[in-house]
Amino acid sequence: MPHKGNQGDKTMSFNMIITGIGGQGVVSAGTIIAEAALRDGLRIRNSDATGLAQRGGSVHSQIKIGENVKSTIVHPGTADVLLGFEPLEASRYAHLLKPDGIAIVNSKPVLPVTVKNGMMSYPLMDELKQIFDERSLKSIWVDALEACERLGNTRVLNSFMIGYMAAKAKLPIKIETLKETIMANVPKRTIELNLKAFDLGLQQGEEE
Amino acid sequence: MGNNAIARGAIEAGVRVVAGYPGTPSSEILSTIARDARKYGMHVEWSTNEKVAYEVAYGAALSGVRALMTTKHLGVNVLSDALLVSAYTGVNGGLVIVTADDIHPFSSQNAEDTRYYAKLAKIPCIEPSNVQEAKDMIIEAFELSEKLQLPVLFRVTDRICHAKSDVVQSEIKPSIAKASFIKEDSRYVMIAPNARKRVEWLNNQIDKAAALSENHPENRADYAEQATLGVIASGVPYEHTIEALDVLGLTDRVSVLKLTFTHPLPKQKIAEFLRNHSHVLVAEEIEPIIETEVSSIAHQIGLDTLVHGRLDGYVPREHELTPDRIGESIARILSIDDPLVKVPTYKAPEVIRRIPNLCAGCPHAASYYALKLARRKMGGGGAVTGDRGCYNQGTNPPLSAIDTCVCMGASISMASGLSHAGVEGPIVAVIGDSTFLHNGVQPLINAVHNKANITVMILDNGWTGMTGHQPNPNTGINVLGEPAPKVSIEKLVEACGVQHLQVVSPYNVDETTAAIVSAMQHEGPAVVVSRQVCPVQDHRIRRKKGEQIEFPTYTVNTDQCTGCLYCVNNIGCPALDVTDGKVSINPAHCIGCGVCAQICPTRAIKEIKQ
Numbered sequence: 001m002p003h004k005g006n007q008g009d010k011t012m013s014f015n016m017i018i019t020g021i022g023g024q025g026v027v028s029a030g031t032i033i034a035e036a037a038l039r040d041g042l043r044i045r046n047s048d049a050t051g052l053a054q055r056g057g058s059v060h061s062q063i064k065i066g067e068n069v070k071s072t073i074v075h076p077g078t079a080d081v082l083l084g085f086e087p088l089e090a091s092r093y094a095h096l097l098k099p100d101g102i103a104i105v106n107s108k109p110v111l112p113v114t115v116k117n118g119m120m121s122y123p124l125m126d127e128l129k130q131i132f133d134e135r136s137l138k139s140i141w142v143d144a145l146e147a148c149e150r151l152g153n154t155r156v157l158n159s160f161m162i163g164y165m166a167a168k169a170k171l172p173i174k175i176e177t178l179k180e181t182i183m184a185n186v187p188k189r190t191i192e193l194n195l196k197a198f199d200l201g202l203q204q205g206e207e208e
Numbered sequence: 209m210g211n212n213a214i215a216r217g218a219i220e221a222g223v224r225v226v227a228g229y230p231g232t233p234s235s236e237i238l239s240t241i242a243r244d245a246r247k248y249g250m251h252v253e254w255s256t257n258e259k260v261a262y263e264v265a266y267g268a269a270l271s272g273v274r275a276l277m278t279t280k281h282l283g284v285n286v287l288s289d290a291l292l293v294s295a296y297t298g299v300n301g302g303l304v305i306v307t308a309d310d311i312h313p314f315s316s317q318n319a320e321d322t323r324y325y326a327k328l329a330k331i332p333c334i335e336p337s338n339v340q341e342a343k344d345m346i347i348e349a350f351e352l353s354e355k356l357q358l359p360v361l362f363r364v365t366d367r368i369c370h371a372k373s374d375v376v377q378s379e380i381k382p383s384i385a386k387a388s389f390i391k392e393d394s395r396y397v398m399i400a401p402n403a404r405k406r407v408e409w410l411n412n413q414i415d416k417a418a419a420l421s422e423n424h425p426e427n428r429a430d431y432a433e434q435a436t437l438g439v440i441a442s443g444v445p446y447e448h449t450i451e452a453l454d455v456l457g458l459t460d461r462v463s464v465l466k467l468t469f470t471h472p473l474p475k476q477k478i479a480e481f482l483r484n485h486s487h488v489l490v491a492e493e494i495e496p497i498i499e500t501e502v503s504s505i506a507h508q509i510g511l512d513t514l515v516h517g518r519l520d521g522y523v524p525r526e527h528e529l530t531p532d533r534i535g536e537s538i539a540r541i542l543s544i545d546d547p548l549v550k551v552p553t554y555k556a557p558e559v560i561r562r563i564p565n566l567c568a569g570c571p572h573a574a575s576y577y578a579l580k581l582a583r584r585k586m587g588g589g590g591a592v593t594g595d596r597g598c599y600n601q602g603t604n605p606p607l608s609a610i611d612t613c614v615c616m617g618a619s620i621s622m623a624s625g626l627s628h629a630g631v632e633g634p635i636v637a638v639i640g641d642s643t644f645l646h647n648g649v650q651p652l653i654n655a656v657h658n659k660a661n662i663t664v665m666i667l668d669n670g671w672t673g674m675t676g677h678q679p680n681p682n683t684g685i686n687v688l689g690e691p692a693p694k695v696s697i698e699k700l701v702e703a704c705g706v707q708h709l710q711v712v713s714p715y716n717v718d719e720t721t722a723a724i725v726s727a728m729q730h731e732g733p734a735v736v737v738s739r740q741v742c743p744v745q746d747h748r749i750r751r752k753k754g755e756q757i758e759f760p761t762y763t764v765n766t767d768q769c770t771g772c773l774y775c776v777n778n779i780g781c782p783a784l785d786v787t788d789g790k791v792s793i794n795p796a797h798c799i800g801c802g803v804c805a806q807i808c809p810t811r812a813i814k815e816i817k818q
């Protein structure tokens with residue numbers, strides 16, 4: 001069931017991190033979630049690390065929601081949700097999750113050029129899952145790319161992942177607000193497609 | 209975003225002239241202000257470099273209006289010549305330099321603490337600790353600048369610039385100041401006899417600033433009862449400290465002195481804080497500037513309070529601070545006297561590093577390929593001095609195309625040095641268009657005048673790409689999006705006295721290779737302008753205009769592909785995928801530059817004719 005939201009709770013605090021690589025929409029997903037929280041009357045902090053985003057580097061966005069938020073950095077062991085757009089980049093940040101936190105990860109890897117040409121090797125999927133398992137952390141893996149391909153556009157990966165997360169995790173934000181914020185943040189001509197991706201993610205998350 | 213908040217604050221303060229040069233993490237401050245330039249009658253410009261920008265803002269401030277200059281930390285090095293003398297003349301309208309220091313560094317050649325410049329120039333320094341404060345305090349920085357007639361250094365870092373938070377806005381107060389310049393030679397003409405008199409004035413002003421710092425409400429101590437440890441924290445580390453104490457459940461056991469007006473420091477407040485604790489931890493980014501002064505205050509008043517920080521190893525010597533790093537330091541200090549305090553450790557998983565690359569179809573990758581061929585044709589040897597811009601990603605494997613990357617413009621002068629020293633083989637400098645206009649022209653004039661035997665490749669993609677595609681004098685538009693005269697790089701190069709100049713498109717591999725070979729063969733400085741607009745930016749602009757982006761589609765004939773990976777290894781294009789040892793082209797990434805098709809040894813890559 002979609003969560004009702006936590007509005008008005010003064011002690012509520014919710015931390016999350018979104019990880020992925022440049023071009024996957026990590027930063028805009030962070031903006032959407034932070035802005036949606038604002039629209040629901042919550043206080044936020046959000047900080048991005050985009051170093052070389054455009055050039056296939058690691059990117060992450062940290063979002064903190066709550067009345068008493070201070071530092072923009074998520075303290076290790078305090079994240080409620082890790083939303084991973086890419087398996088390697090998700091596992092890199094496993095230590096941020098709190099014991100009862102949850103990782104929601106797109107299982108399709110994006111290979112760096114140095115892996116394609118055999119210079120480096122990409123970890124096996126089981127090794128990446130193991131990183132969560134050995135810390136007794138819950139992780140859910142979903143082939144989000146395949147789902148977006150069904151919609152005919154892989155550029156809506158982030159909306160799908162937000163929808164999927166909304167079904168799987170207890171967010172302090174209303175579903176309707178998330179949708180409104182997506183509408184306000186994506187280019188006009190892609191609004192419909194992004195909402196479809198969000199709904200598909202939500203539906204798939206509730207069914208799986 | 210913090211940068212938007214700083215922009216908003218400057219507009220609220222009625223700033224009239226704004227100048228800067230792009231640099232991460234500062235760039236969005238100026239581009240945000242530019243959006244409102246017409247509405248509030250502000251002049252906003254991307255200048256050719258930071259020194260120019262600072263002098264523009266400084267000139268404006270002499271006339272009595274408020275002026276703002278924005279830069280990343282490296283730009284403060286560039287503008288420092290002007291800064292140190294401008295402190296002698298002082299200003300009339302408020303003049304604020306926002307310096308966004310990449311302290312880690314996340315995306316710069318070095319990590320630097322520009323607060324040293326505030327001490328060096330004897331000007332006030334303000335360090336906000338969060339986004340709201342950044343917006344509020346920049347207004348105060350203008351007032352402070354006017355009160356003291358000094359430029360003010362407003363120092364922020366990544367975690368403010370690129371952080372987002374809820375922010376309460378204030379009213380915009382349109383500026384009513386009327387610009388006028390009143391001649392005052394003893395103040396503005398800094399010949400030595402005049403300058404000698406201004407030394408005393410400047411020292412007086414910075415003493416006045418010290419009194420203001422002492423009473424500043426954001427230089428404030430929160431004492432915890434019976435605390436043995438106090439943390440002195442400035443800027444973002446203040447918020448990290450509060451968070452760390454909260455996570456560790458130590459809020460009641462540790463006092464905190466928050467410092468925001470950090471040059472000059474409030475010495476009395478610090479002394480009192482020292483007197484009340486047996487241990488003091490200093491959390492600052494990134495050099496032990498406050499820590500050193502705190503130690504010296506403790507020494508001066510004869511206290512045996514122990515001062516901990518970056519110098520005695522209680523805080524890691526390098527890099528940005530985070531709540532967990534500060535928390536660990538706090539716990540370590542408390543555990544000296546209280547064995548019940550546990551020192552937490554957090555271990556990040558160890559996984560392979562993701563090496564960034566140039567974008568699919570990046571013209572820089574094509575230029576590098578041609579350069580590699582040309583060097584081989586010339587018998588190898590020599591060196592490639594690189595410069596700052598997207599093209600320094602060319603250092604990463606598989607390209608490994610450049611041998612140096614130091615600072616803006618250094619490629620050309622360093623190449624000259626290598627050539628004059630007698631290094632054998634072709635010496636090539638590689639520099640982007642924005643970097644060439646920033647600080648590359650003088651090195652080229654110098655190379656011509658002193659007969660350096662070098663090849664200079666100007667990688668002209670029409671934009672200041674690396675920092676987020678800002679326009680520069682070679683783009684044809686200005687920061688407001690208005691058409692602006694376009695500098696002619698060819699005429700500029702010719703006017704420098706270069707005898708051998710060629711302009712090529714890097715997407716034409718043979719032509720570019722031949723041009724580089726011919727430049728290498730030329731005795732004396734030769735220039736190759738490798739010109740191709742940045743496709744990422746070009747497509748973005750055209751898509752915004754509603755244009756359909758069309759380009760040729762390429763495919764790999766799997767029967768012909770031998771899986772030699774020559775294409776992947778020599779252009780490193782992210783649109784090239786490898787499955788079961790054979791190459792394929794990912795249509796979602798390919799932009800149809802056709803370079804892979806030109807270089808495939810078995811001609812397995814073909815254009816699909818529609």
Ligand SMILES: Cc1ncc(C[n+]2csc(CCOP(=O)(O)OP(=O)(O)O)c2C)c(N)n1
Nearest residue numbers: 231282596597598640641642643672673674
């Ligand atoms: C003194 C200084 N100012 C600013 C920067 C930030 N910076 C890095 S590269 C660059 C410009 C890149 O533009 P260009 O040379 O045109 O190359 P492109 O990235 O477009 O390939 C800038 C502004 C810096 N490193 N040093």
